[in-house]
Amino acid sequence: MHIPSVLRERGIDRVAAFSIPMTTRFRRITERDGLLLHGPAGWAEFSPFWDYGTAESAAWLRAALADATAARPAPLREEVEVNVTIPVVPPVLAHRLAAVGGARTAKVKVADPGVSLAEDAARLEAVRDAMGPAARLRIDANAAWTREEALAALPVLDRAAGGLEYAEQPCAELEDLAAVRRALEIPIAADESVRRAEDPLRVARAEAADLLVMKVQPLGGVQRCLDLAEQAGLPVVVSSALESGVGLSAGIALAAALPELPYACGLGTATLLTGDLVEPPLYASGGMLPVGRRDPAPELLERHAAGVELTARWEERLAACAAQS
Template sequence: MVVQTLIDFERAPVFAIPTIDPVGGLTVREGMLIEGPQGWGEFSPLPHDGAPARWLTAAIEPGTVGWPDPVRGRVPIAVTVPAVDAARAHRIATDSTCRTAAVEVGAGPLAADIERVQAVRDALGPDGILRCDAKGRWDADSAVAAIVALDRAAGGLEFVAQPCPTLDELAQVRRRVEVPIAAAESIRDAADPMNVRLGDAADFCVLASGPLGGARRALRVAEACGLPCAVASTLETTIGLASGLALAGALPQLPFACELGTRGLLAGDVVADSRSLVVAGGYLPVAPMPPAPQRELLERYAVTEPARLAAWRARLQAAISTS
């Protein structure tokens, strides 16, 4: 790997930042920051992600080859509403300044999902746009019943992302509901995202920069899938979110608000407050490179437990060896 001569992987800091609410089952977001010759990137594969080498490619991209040229200077943002109670969901949506919301569903009883969606609709008003993200938690029959109920509760859904784990199930659901279906994990978790054949399984795609290997590679995935795309966060710090914004900024067409406003779901950040990617007026800016971390924040959120440090060093080495 040529970049080993340019990057000191041994000194990459390891961070752990608590979430304010559990998000997709996560209560702490951990990762490493990688400094390249031109800047910083984030290596933060999720706990059960089987392709850490792609995350490493994304992490070294901004500090080496850089991101693709943007075609827009800012990106519309959809607020991410985790699987929280209805009152908390209402507050998150109200405080977000966004006109689109992506509501997590499928983690508990359908009745709780319906209450959460209704609360977000109330917060956004009748002109707001709602979508749901089930993270592959339903079987086909359960998905159909839930989507019909959630669509009614929302007064109309923009789409539902990944209602089931497999493409065959997505296709079954898509044939049986009127709400559009988006593929997300089916693409980002695939052995070769470039060669995923969606067939009649999805109307749209939701891409994420980290698990797809960075903005440049994710752009090629978007072209290969041939469907309209949104971009989503994997709960990164500002340094990682900047990569998602680079992807959203470079997509030739961006018909959807992007789920990149997740900085507010973390209890802290690794960059200065003035550089932290906090949504304002429903948008976030596209930057040419991510900001650098602040030393005092790296110290505040540093992982110091030897076993956890060793696990992250091992995961990084595994990614390097397979790159």
């Protein structure tokens, strides 16, 4: 693959495109694809989703470049607690997935288009049944609800879950998040309001959330996230963008470097892919993930190598983003 000169100048000497099938459809995708970049500090992942334009994807490239060219911040912990992520699946499957990785916290996706509140409630009941009364259950609505829908749905789901730890991005707009936060006892986490906003700190200043979700790639890198977290003054949950183990290890590095880490992180997503690029794969055990940079295994990069056409699309995308980064 051709490496743009601005990347070559920074020491990027290898680029490889990968594609890994998902175990269950998530975010309307069935395959997770992206690039790995190799530079002076090691391997990094560049994998913006295809519905992200060049300007937004350029932040993902800045994150990958920073990770491939500079050392990660010193870790304050050796492992990071994670939640298990439950996609929008039937209760029987949700019950089974809740046990994967030994997590004591689950994040259950809700409010997908065409899925009823009763189905979301049944999924939460199944996860509570599987994990027991001591587990923490959170939901993620991905900004699907209006203020009124959120005010109606959240108490129902809170009851079905036997208590929610928090609700992630129930509504899109800050005013609605703030209103829901004021009206209900359930803590509110901001995700899209952080990673897709022009100003990721606006939600904190507006007092529209109790905590912030941070993802390394869309926010431009581990160090940028550390700076934002300090400025926001709110607790942070580090979460994945469904990366391979290479990208996940950057999220783990962020979680390991945050001065406070009061919540389990959404980094236990490698099991949503049918394979990983690192060996052993970055699967949670006892609800924990180990800290440390992970390089891809050559035979796994080969096994999951993108085809000719997909590789060409990534080459074009890398050139477009490099021109803007």
